[in-house]
Each structure stands twice: as structure tokens, then as C-alpha cells.
Amino acid sequence: MSNILSDDKQHEVLVLGRLGWTLRRIEAATGVRRETAAKYLRAAAVPIRAERRRTLTKAASEVSTDPGAVSKPANEVATDSASAEWAEAAALRVPERPGRSPSASACQAYRELIEIGVERGRTARAIYEDLVDVHGFAAGYASVMRFVRRLRDQRRPTEAHPVITTEPGLEAQVDYGEGPMVRDATTGKYRRVRLFAFTLGCSRKAVWILTANSSSEIWAKLHEQAFARIGGVPRVVVLDNLREGVLTPDVYDPALNPLYRDMLAHYGVLAMPCRVRDPDRKGKVESSVNYGQRRLAGLRFENLASAQAYVDRWERNWADTRIHGTTKRQVAAMFEEERPHLLPLPAEPFRYYRYGTRTVHLDGYVEVDRAYYAPPPGYLGRIVAVQWDGSCVRILDPKSGQLLREHRKTSPGGRRMRDEDRPSATPPGVAQLLGRAESAAPSIGALCQAIFIRRSVDGVRQIQGVLGLARHHGVALADDACRTALDLGVVEYRFVRRYLERRSASLPSLKQIDPIIRELTYYRDLINARTGGNPK
Numbered sequence: 001m002s003n004i005l006s007d008d009k010q011h012e013v014l015v016l017g018r019l020g021w022t023l024r025r026i027e028a029a030t031g032v033r034r035e036t037a038a039k040y041l042r043a044a045a046v047p048i049r050a051e052r053r054r055t056l057t058k059a060a061s062e063v064s065t066d067p068g069a070v071s072k073p074a075n076e077v078a079t080d081s082a083s084a085e086w087a088e089a090a091a092l093r094v095p096e097r098p099g100r101s102p103s104a105s106a107c108q109a110y111r112e113l114i115e116i117g118v119e120r121g122r123t124a125r126a127i128y129e130d131l132v133d134v135h136g137f138a139a140g141y142a143s144v145m146r147f148v149r150r151l152r153d154q155r156r157p158t159e160a161h162p163v164i165t166t167e168p169g170l171e172a173q174v175d176y177g178e179g180p181m182v183r184d185a186t187t188g189k190y191r192r193v194r195l196f197a198f199t200l201g202c203s204r205k206a207v208w209i210l211t212a213n214s215s216s217e218i219w220a221k222l223h224e225q226a227f228a229r230i231g232g233v234p235r236v237v238v239l240d241n242l243r244e245g246v247l248t249p250d251v252y253d254p255a256l257n258p259l260y261r262d263m264l265a266h267y268g269v270l271a272m273p274c275r276v277r278d279p280d281r282k283g284k285v286e287s288s289v290n291y292g293q294r295r296l297a298g299l300r301f302e303n304l305a306s307a308q309a310y311v312d313r314w315e316r317n318w319a320d321t322r323i324h325g326t327t328k329r330q331v332a333a334m335f336e337e338e339r340p341h342l343l344p345l346p347a348e349p350f351r352y353y354r355y356g357t358r359t360v361h362l363d364g365y366v367e368v369d370r371a372y373y374a375p376p377p378g379y380l381g382r383i384v385a386v387q388w389d390g391s392c393v394r395i396l397d398p399k400s401g402q403l404l405r406e407h408r409k410t411s412p413g414g415r416r417m418r419d420e421d422r423p424s425a426t427p428p429g430v431a432q433l434l435g436r437a438e439s440a441a442p443s444i445g446a447l448c449q450a451i452f453i454r455r456s457v458d459g460v461r462q463i464q465g466v467l468g469l470a471r472h473h474g475v476a477l478a479d480d481a482c483r484t485a486l487d488l489g490v491v492e493y494r495f496v497r498r499y500l501e502r503r504s505a506s507l508p509s510l511k512q513i514d515p516i517i518r519e520l521t522y523y524r525d526l527i528n529a530r531t532g533g534n535p536k
Contacts, residue, residue: 005032005040013037017046019115020151024051106139107147114147120298124148129295129318163326164283166201169341172234173199173285174223176242177292179210180299182307190300193307195292198226199285201238203334204324205230206288208315210308217352219244220263224349230335232342233267238274238282246273258355258387266350268343291319353389357398360384362429363460365415368393373407374417380429415458422456433463440470441479443486450491462493469493473500 005013009032016026023034030037041048107114110131117127128144131137137144179195194214198207207226211218219242227233241249248255254273264271274281295314301307320332327334358366360379365372368388375384375395385396388409393416395405407416434452438445448466451459470478481499485491 005036010040013040014044014046017041017044017048018119020049022049022051105147106137106143110135110137114144115151117298118148118151121294122297123294125318125322126295126297129314133317164201164281167341168202168338169232169234169343171201171236171238172226173201173238173282174226175240175282175285175289176214177289179293180296180301180307182210182212182301182304184212185303193304195289195296196222196226197285197288197292198223198230199288200230200234200335200338201284203338204284204288204327204331205335205338206285206292206315206319206331208288208292208311208319210304210311212304214244216244216257216259219257220260220350220352223263224267227267227345230339230342231345232339233269233345234342235268236270236272237264238272238285240274240279240282241276245271249273249276251275258385259352263350263352267346351389353387353394355385355387357383358386361461362433362464363457364417364421366395369409370412371410372415373405374415374421375404376421379404430457430460430463433460433467437463437467440467441475441482443479443482444470444475447482447485447491447496450486451493454491465493466496469496469500473504477503 009030012030013026013032016029017037021029023037026032026037027034038048113131113135114127117130124145125141127148128137128141131144175197177195177197179193181190182193183189184191191212193210193212196209196211198209199205207229209222209225211222223237239245241254243257245257245260246254247257251273256271256273261271279286292311296311299307299310301310320335322331323329324331324334358368360366360375360382362380363372364374364377364380366375366384366386368386373386373393373395383398384404385398385401387394387396391409393407393409394403395407396403405418405421410416430452434445434448437448444466448463451462451466455462466478466482469481477500478496481496481503484499485495488495
């Protein structure tokens with residue numbers, strides 16, 4: 001390009017070009033020649049608005065009547081130099097925005113607001129609704145639609161898709177989209193939230209819920225909120241293969257997220273994931289997501305509550321009362337017809353839980369929140385599935401999902417085992433462990449045997465701890481510590497560990513660990529007083 005503009009001037013030219021300004025108007029406003037501005041607009045693929053040509057003619061009384069002169073047609077009337085100067089000045093002058101006239105659009109007074117909305121990608125309907133709600137716009141939607149159509153540079157080509165018809169109350173489709181920008185309370189910065197869309201297949205009744213985060217529990221709770229808002233439950237939910245709902249995508253046998261699967265089963269709903277990369281199967285919710293995203297494009301809110309209130313008001317005043325483009329009927333009227341066909345809500349909400357997998361320890365327990373729970377016999381060393389909440393812990397078979405045992409939750413350090421599950425003889429693994437302790441050193445073996453006699457399989461972890469201390473501090477020091485514990489009658493792993501910690505600190509005599517001995521003796525007496533000498 002012959003003329004190189006600064007970055008600010010280039011940006012100004014491109015913005016005015018996107019707003020649909022003509023080259024003459026850009027030249028008058030920025031001082032950049034029309035030829036230079038045109039080159040920058042073409043390089044940025046910005047359409048150039050065509051100029052409106054004005055023909056300036058003289059009145060019929062000013063036409064020459066000299067018989068010697070050659071007469072010209074009316075459209076070829078000669079203009080003098082003054083007229084040419086006026087035409088040039090009129091072309092260079094930036095036209096002022098006229099007031100409302102019978103032929104002017106009612107949207108002219110709101111031109112800047114509409115231009116900003118079009119620049120941000122908002123639809124004519126969304127712009128019209130905001131003009132009515134905020135600025136008291138009195139004209140109709142058709143006026144805004146025509147005005148936006150003139151401002152829009154390009155229109156996206158539409159593609160034809162088959163319409164899937166469903167019975168009332170049969171199906172709903174769910175998906176995530178992008179919500180507006182909401183200020184984060186912790187960082188103070190704006191961040192984009194997620195837009196959850198739930199759409200009924202028959203009436204196209206949609207529910208939009210904003211969420212700042214996403215997880216399997218949040219995904220399930222969003223479904224529950226949608227069920228509560230429509231006052232019923234569909235029989236089938238169609239979704240894509242996002243991780244919150246589907247662990248292993250498969251069109252014939254998908255592996256659903258356990259929490260999501262159990263929540264839908266609680267409400268009597270069947271999940272139907274789509275094929276991978278096949279969103280057309282849930283085209284109704286895809287349309288709802290796009291409809292909601294265009295409506296919320298360019299908006300910012302100070303908190304999530306105000307953003308959700310805005311969405312609820314828009315859903316109630318505009319989305320439900322609109323005439324749907326496919327059904328040609330009002331969404332609210334169709335939903336009233338579909339509502340009786342929905343399944344009723346259950347009497348109690350779903351009870352949420354956490355889940356995971358655990359390996360059954362040698363003592364026959366699995367650990368959950370620092371407490372221990374026993375599956376049935378025969379599961380030592382095997383992996384089981386565990387579900388837990390604030391009141392109970394459930395142990396399940398990982399393959400079939402069958403419930404093996406259910407225990408009431410206990411405090412950290414506590415143990416739960418049914419009486420019929422307690423072994424009548426020493427398990428083989430425990431016998432091998434005691435043999436290892438006996439072969440290590442006499443006092444180590446005697447202490448481990450005493451721990452097993454006193455606590456049965458519940459003391460397996462303490463026996464393993466004593467053997468671990470022998471590996472760490474050496475067999476000689478561990479044997480001395482176990483001998484001291486037996487002499488004092490403190491049959492506890494904790495005493496051996498504290499004793500070795502003090503010895504490793506090079507304390508000169510055993511008298512200096514008398515405080516710890518008194519502490520552990522008190523600990524032993526307290527356990528005996530609470531359990532009657534036979535702790536479980």
C-alpha cells in the first residue's frame with residue numbers, strides 16, 4: 001500500500017467499515033483518503049458499502065430556451081461551476097442524523113445501541129427485547145428486524161435438517177453452552193460461566209440454568225432443577241458424551257457415570273447418549289443452546305444470581321411466549337398440552353453420594369474418610385466399589401454393581417464389621433505375617449502375637465507397622481523397644497514408634513522417656529475402660 005496508516009487509524013477505518021459506513025463518510029470522519037481506506041478494508045475482507053448517487057438537476061425554468069442553442073434532454077441539463085462545488089461539498093460532508101420523519105425508521109434514535117448489539121453478534125430479537133425492557137421502545141419487532149438486516153454485513157447460510165417428532169412427555173434433550181461473563185467473587189475478574197439447556201422434545205419448552213463450575217454431581221443436580229421447574233419428568237434424556245454423564249462412549253452399551261445413572265434411575269428416566277460427533281440427534285437442544293447464547297452474547301453481570309434472574313425473566317417473558325419457528329405455535333401453549341404426559345416427581349429427592357474404588361486390606365477392611373469398613377469374607381486383596389455419604393457407606397461388586405455390605409458411617413479411626421463376617425480362625429495371610437514377625441526377633445514376634453490376641457484381625461495394621469519400624473530402625477533397636485513394651489504391659493504399636501523416635505534422638509537413658517511411658521499407659525487404661533478389656 002502506498003500510504004501506511006498507524007495502528008489506531010487502521011483500527012478506526014476497519015471499525016467504521018464493519019459498521020457499514022461508506023468510503024466518503026469514512027474519509028470525512030477520519031481524514032483518510034477513500035482509495036487508501038478501500039485497500040485496508042479489502043485486505044481485511046470487510047465489505048465496502050456502495051455509495052448512493054445523487055443527480056443534481058436544475059429546475060425546468062433554468063433550461064436554456066435559446067433557439068440557436070442545441071437543446072438537451074432534461075437528464076442532461078448542464079450544471080455551472082457553483083453547482084459542481086455544491087455537489088462536491090455535499091458528498092464530503094458527513095450527513096447528520098435526521099430526526100424522526102414519516103419515512104425514517106423508528107430505530108434511528110437507538111442506532112448506536114443496535115450497532116453495538118450487531119457487532120457483538122446478537123440477534124434482532126434479542127436487541128428488540130432489550131429495547132422494550134430497558135428503553136421503552138414503542139415500535140414493533142419488524143422495524144428492528146429490518147434495521148438490523150440493513151446493518152448486518154453478512155448472513156450465515158442456513159442448512160436444512162430433518163425434523164424429529166416425539167410424543168408428549170417422552171423425551172428431553174440436554175447440553176452445555178457458553179453463558180455470559182460474570183464477575184468472580186474471589187478474584188474480582190469477569191469469567192465466562194456455563195449455560196445448561198434442557199429442552200422438551202415435543203413442546204420445545206426449554207429451561208436455561210447458569211453454573212460457574214461443572215462436575216458429575218453438579219450435572220446431576222442441574223437435571224433435578226430442570227425437573228422441578230417443569231413440574232415433571234420425561235421418560236428419556238438424550239445427551240452427548242461429555243464426561244459428567246458418560247464414562248465410556250458406545251452407541252450400543254455406553255458406560256454411564258454411576259452418580260448420574262443412579263440419579264436418573266431414582267426419577268425413572270432412561271439416558272440415551274448420542275453417537276460420537278453426531279449432534280444432529282439432539283438438534284432441538286442444540287438450537288436452544290444457540291438461541292440462549294445469542295440472547296446472552298455481550299452481557300456482563302456482577303454475580304451469578306443477577307445473571308440467573310435475567311435469564312429467568314427472559315425465559316418467562318420472551319422465550320415461552322414466542323412462536324416457535326418449526327411448530328408455528330406458542331411454546332407455552334404447547335407445554336401446557338405436554339405437561340400432563342410427564343412422569344410425576346418422586347416424594348424424596350435423590351440422595352447424593354461420593355464414590356470410588358478401594359482394595360481390601362489384609363485385615364479385611366477398606367478405608368473411607370480415615371475409617372474402616374469390612375466387606376464379606378473372600379475379598380482380601382480384591383478391588384471393590386465404594387459409595388459413601390454423610391450417614392452410610394456401601395460396598396459394591398465393581399463388575400455387577402451388587403450391594404455387598406452397607407455400614408453406618410463411623411468416626412475417623414473407627415471400624416465396622418458384621419459379627420457373622422468375623423473370621424473364626426486366623427486367616428492364612430495373617431499367619432504368614434506373624435511368622436515373619438517371629439523370625440525377625442523374639443520380642444518382635446511376642447509383641448505382634450500379643451497384639452493379634454488382643455485385637456484379632458483388627459490389629460493386622462499395627463503388626464505391619466511394627467515390622468515396618470524394624471526395617472527402618474533396625475531389628476536390634478526394634479527388638480529392644482518391643483521388649484520394653486512387653487515389660488511395661490503396653491501392647492501398642494504407638495509406644496514402640498515413640499520409643500524408637502526418642503532413641504534415634506540419642507537420649508542417654510530410658511528415664512527421659514518416662515513421660516511418654518506414662519502417656520501411653522494412660523492411653524492403654526483408657527482403652528480398657530471403654531471396651532472392657534476387649535477392644536474391637
